[in-house]
Amino acid sequence: MSESAAFYDYAWYGSPDDVTAYVAGRPNVVLSEPLDGLLYFTIRSTVPLELPAGLLPIGPNLSARLLGLWQGAAGDVPSMVTRFQAREALRQMPGATEGRSLFDEVDDYARTTGGTVLAAWNEALHFYRDSPLILALAAIFLPDSGAETSAQRVDALFRLAATISA
Numbered sequence: 001m002s003e004s005a006a007f008y009d010y011a012w013y014g015s016p017d018d019v020t021a022y023v024a025g026r027p028n029v030v031l032s033e034p035l036d037g038l039l040y041f042t043i044r045s046t047v048p049l050e051l052p053a054g055l056l057p058i059g060p061n062l063s064a065r066l067l068g069l070w071q072g073a074a075g076d077v078p079s080m081v082t083r084f085q086a087r088e089a090l091r092q093m094p095g096a097t098e099g100r101s102l103f104d105e106v107d108d109y110a111r112t113t114g115g116t117v118l119a120a121w122n123e124a125l126h127f128y129r130d131s132p133l134i135l136a137l138a139a140i141f142l143p144d145s146g147a148e149t150s151a152q153r154v155d156a157l158f159r160l161a162a163t164i165s166a
Contacts, residue, residue: 007094007145008048011058013040018054027101028092030160046094079129081161086127089161096141106141129158 013019019039023029028044040058043049051057081089090103097105110121120133127134134154142153 007147008045009042009147010045010049011040011042012051012055013038013058014055015039018052022052022055028094030163044093046098076159077129077155078158078162080126081158082126083124084166085161085164086157088164089157092160093157102141106137109137109140129154 014022015037016034016039019031019041023031023041023043026043030042032040087103090106091101093102094100095102095105107121110118117133124133138150138154142150142157144150145153148156
């Protein structure tokens with residue numbers, strides 16, 4: 001892929017059996033609790049995906065409602081996440097290089113850069129949304145894309161991280 005990686009986001013739903021079978025082992029999936037006998041999910045991919053048999057696309061109004069259920073009210077971006085949450089969220093996001101996660105790429109960068117960047121990457125207990133480190137990393141690894149600004153991509157990463165617990 002090029003320096004500015006393209007992502008394809010999908011929101012689909014279906015029977016619990018069909019959804020479970022499709023998402024098993026796939027990265028970058030956010031799955032809902034069952035709602036009226038159906039499961040809803042979003043998936044982010046670096047390649048276009050075909051709508052799987054047995055699943056249906058979620059319309060924009062329902063997508064926004066479900067996103068609110070999964071991540072809090074629209075606009076609620078955590079100001080801070082733990083190191084564990086941040087690293088796990090990065091592991092779930094595809095990197096610009098095929099087969100690598102965003103975690104792999106940020107980890108390599110921190111090790112190569114060294115100094116304060118490496119110390120913060122390895123030792124910070126929390127990552128703050130508006131910290132100079134996060135803003136610098138976002139400019140490199142989450143640049144503006146056709147659909148989202150860098151800030152929106154970081155917000156999505158922080159929302160995802162906030163849903164992760166050990």
